Amino acid sequence: MPELVPATPQLLRRVSAGAVLEFLRASAAVTVTDVMAATGLTRATTIAVCEDLVRRGWVLERENQREFGGYQKGRPARRFELNERAGVVLGMDIGYSKVTVVVSDLRGRTLGRSSRPFQAGEVGSRERIAFIDGVAGAALSSAGMEPGQVLAVCAGVAAPVDRHGDVVATQEFWGLFDLGLRPALKETRGWTVLLENDANLAALGDRWQGAAAGIDDVVVILASERLGSGIVEGGRLVHGTRGSAGELAYLDLVEGVGDTYGIAHLARTWAADALATTAPTTLRSVQGRVEAEQVFTAAEQGDAVALGILDRLADRMARVVGTVATLLNPELVVIGGGVADSAGVLLRPISERLKEFTATPARVAVSPLGDSIVTVGAVRCALDYVERNSLDLELAAPATPA
Amino acid sequence: MPELVPATPQLLRRVSAGAVLEFLRASAAVTVTDVMAATGLTRATTIAVCEDLVRRGWVLERENQREFGGYQKGRPARRFELNERAGVVLGMDIGYSKVTVVVSDLRGRTLGRSSRPFQAGEVGSRERIAFIDGVAGAALSSAGMEPGQVLAVCAGVAAPVDRHGDVVATQEFWGLFDLGLRPALKETRGWTVLLENDANLAALGDRWQGAAAGIDDVVVILASERLGSGIVEGGRLVHGTRGSAGELAYLDLVEGVGDTYGIAHLARTWAADALATTAPTTLRSVQGRVEAEQVFTAAEQGDAVALGILDRLADRMARVVGTVATLLNPELVVIGGGVADSAGVLLRPISERLKEFTATPARVAVSPLGDSIVTVGAVRCALDYVERNSLDLELAAPATPA
DNA sequence: GAAAGTAAATTTAGATTCAATATAAATGTA
DNA sequence: TACATTTATATTGAATCTAAATTTACTTTC
Secondary structure: OHHHOOOOHHHHHHHHHHHHHHHHHOOOOEEHHHHHHHHOOOHHHHHHHHHHHHHHOOEEEEOOHHHOOOOOOOOOOOEEEEOOOOOEEEEEEEOOOEEEEEEEOOOOOEEEEEEEEOOOOOOOHHHHHHHHHHHHHHHHHHHOOOHHHEEEEEEEEOOOEOOOOOEOOOOHHHHOOOOOHHHHHHHHHOOOEEEEEHHHHHHHHHHHHOOOOOOOOEEEEEOOOEOEEEEEEOOEEOOOOOOOOOOOHHHHHEOOOOOOEOHHHHHHHHHHHHHOOOOOOHHHHOOOOOOHHHHHHHHHOOOHHHHHHHHHHHHHHHHHHHHHHHHHOOOEEEEEOOOHHHHHHHHHHHHHHHHHHOOOOOEEEEOOOHHHHHHHHHHHHHHHHHHHHHHHOOOOOOOOOO | OOOOOOOOHHHHHHHHHHHHHHHHHOOOOEEHHHHHHHHOOOHHHHHHHHHHHHHHOOEEEEOOHHHOOOOOOOOOOOEEEEOOOOOEEEEEEEOOOEEEEEEEOOOOOEEEEEEEEOOOOOOOHHHHHHHHHHHHHHHHHHHOOOHHHEEEEEEEEOOOEOOOOOEOOOOHHHHOOOOOHHHHHHHHHOOOEEEEEHHHHHHHHHHHHOOOOOOOOEEEEEOOOEOEEEEEEOOEEOOOOOOOOOOOHHHHHEOOOOOOEOHHHHHHHHHHHHHOOOOOOHHHHOOOOOOHHHHHHHHHOOOHHHHHHHHHHHHHHHHHHHHHHHHHOOOEEEEEOOOHHHHHHHHHHHHHHHHHHOOOOOEEEEOOOHHHHHHHHHHHHHHHHHHHHHHHOOOOOOOOOO
C-alpha cells in the first residue's frame, strides 16, 4: 500500500511503476506504445519505468521484437513482458488428514505439486510443521524451483483466521491449527506465510478460476463433510472480528436443516438409515459402507431410495443457500469441495426449491474446481499478496544477464 | 480517489494536502510544527500546503496566535484550523410517513433541522420530491445557511440501495422509493445526493456516535416495526450485489422467530392477544390501543403479562442476534431505532438467552441514538463523501477576505 | 540502390514538488 | 542590550513528470 510512503517525488515513480506492472500482468509482450495508452504516461517516463522494472527483475525485454505483431513499418518497437518466473508462490491446503502444496508462477500457472497424508504419530506442532515443510520441499523439487525463489506462501486451514492472518482459537479444538507455522517458516526458510480459512480460500479460488469468475459478491459453500462458507463482498473477503464469518452453526436453528453436516456425510448417513429398513434399493448390493458417490450413481439410475435422499439434500441445501443469500445478497452462491463433482445433479432441484423460500432467489452453481478449490484459492491469495507488494519485495535473482 | 489521477508531480501536492487536511479534521487550531509531526512533511512544504488550503477555503488561519497553547517562547507560531463552515452537508431520513432533514457543519455539529409528515395527497414522485426539497429548505433556513453552501446530501430510504447509490427495485413496492431524487436535486439545486438504505445508515450512525463507536465489525438491527439490519465489516458497509444485504427475511425459516416483525409491532400485537383472554393485567386500564411503550412500563412495574411479552421478545431477539452474529462474526450487535429507548430492559435477557444458542455469544448493545439514528448516519455518510472528495470540490466562497 | 516514409527511441528543456540547509524574524529572558 | 528559543522564509539540489524537438532503425517506393 502506498499509503504509508511519504509524499516524496519517489512516490510518483512508485505509482507509475505500479500502474505499468499492473498492465503488464494482464498482458503478453507489449510495446511501450501499448503501455503508454494503458497508463497515460509519456514515452520517456514509460521507458524509464520499464527499464527500472527490468533492472529489478520483474520485467523482461524481448529480443527479436519483429516476431510479434503484424505491423512492420517504422522503427521496431521494444517489447516488454512480465517476468512470470521472477519467483513462485506456494498454495497449501492443510487438511485434517493430509497436506497438499502447489507451486505456481506469477501468472498463476501450476509448476508442481505434492500431496501427502499425515502419519499417525504426527500430532505435535513441531512434527506437523516439519511434515508440511517436507511436502513444500517436494512440491518445489517437482517444479524444479529453489526455496529462495518463493515470494509468498498461503496456507488454508479449517479454523477461523482473522484478517491479519492469525488463527483465532475460539474453541480449544481450533488451537490445533495454530501451529506457529508462520514464525517457523519465516525463520527456517525466510518465507512470508499468509494463513487463511479454507472456505475463504475456496471463495477466492472459485472467483478466480471457477464458477464465480469475476463476480464480486459471492458466497462459496464447502459442503462435503461439514458445511462452511467463504464470503466475498465487493471483491473482498468478509472475515468478521475474529475470523469466523461464514460459519454456519446458526443452521441449528433453521427449520429443515438443524445441523451443519455436509452433503457427503448426510448421503452416507441417510443411506445407512434406509438400509436398516426394508426399502428396496440397489444400494444393498454395495460392499461395505455406502459412500456418497454411490448414492448419486444409484439416483442417476432411478433408484427410489437414492432419489429420496437427493430430494432431502436438495431441500436442505436450498434452505442453507436461501438463508445465506437473503442476508448477504450475493450475485451467486457456489457449492464446492470434494463432493462437487457429483453434486451437479442437485443444482436443478436446489434452484427449484429455492423459489419457494425467497422471492428473489440467488443464482446457484457448482464449482468445477472440485477438491483443488482450496489450493487454487491459496495460490490466488499468495499472488494477491505478491501483486500488492511487488515494489517492496526483493527478488532472488534480479536482472542476471544470462 | 487518487487512483485515477495520473502520476504527475501535482499528485504529490494532492497527497500532501490530503494528509494535512486529514490531520486538521481531527484537531483544533494547530501550529505548523504540529502538522509536521503528524504528516512527516518539512516546514516549507507544510506551510505551502496550508496556504494552499486556505486559498481554497478549506482551512482558516487564526489571528492572535498567542491566545493558544501555554508555550510562550520564540517566534509566535501561526495557527491553522479546519474551516468547519466551509460548507454544510444534509442528512435526510425519508420514512414512510415523514421526512427529516438535518444540517451539519464539517465537524458533524448539527446546525439545524426540520421534520414534516407527508400530506395525504403526496404520493407521486414529483410531489414527494418537491416536499423533500421543501423540508431541506426549511432545515437550511433554521441553520441560517444557503443552498449554495451544501457540499453533499445523503438520504436514507427503506429500500435496497446498491453500493453505487441506486435504488434497486427488486419488488414493485420498492419502486416507490426510486423517486429520481438524485437527478432532480442535482438539476434544481446542484446538490450531489447519495442514497443509502436506512438500516445501513443506522449502522454508520451508531458507529460514529452510538454504542459501536470506533468498532469496525458491527451489525445494527433496526427493530421497531420491522426487523432490518445494516452490516459493517472491516469498517465498510456490506451492500451485496443488489443492495439487499442485511435483509432478514430468512428469519421466516428460523425456529422461534418465523417472521420479521419488530419489537414495537409484536409488543402491541401480543398485548392485544393477552387482553383478549382473561389474564389479569394492568394493561387493561389503557385507553385505546396498547402501545409498546406501555408494555415496557407495565413490565417495569412487575405486570405478569407484560413480563411474559418481554420474555418472548428477548427470546426472539436472541435468536435473531444469534443467527446474524454467527454468520457475520461482528464484534458487537446493536439494537436501534425508535424502540431503542425502552428496549434497554431487553438487553440482559437477550444476552442471557444468547448463551444458550451459541458458544461464543456476541456482545449486544442498545443504541443511544434512538429515533435519530438514521439522520446521524446520513450526516456521517455525507461527511465521508466530502472528506473523500474535498480536493475535488469547489467551495461556494473560498477565501473571502472579511 | 537511393530516397522517402514511418514509428519508435532518445534528448533536451521546463515545471512541480519535496528535502535540506541557511538565514531572517519575533518573542522571552538574563 | 545580548542571547536563547522558536518559527518563518529563502535558496539550493534532487527526483520526477510532460512536451517538444531530434535521432534512429527499419520498410516502402521509385
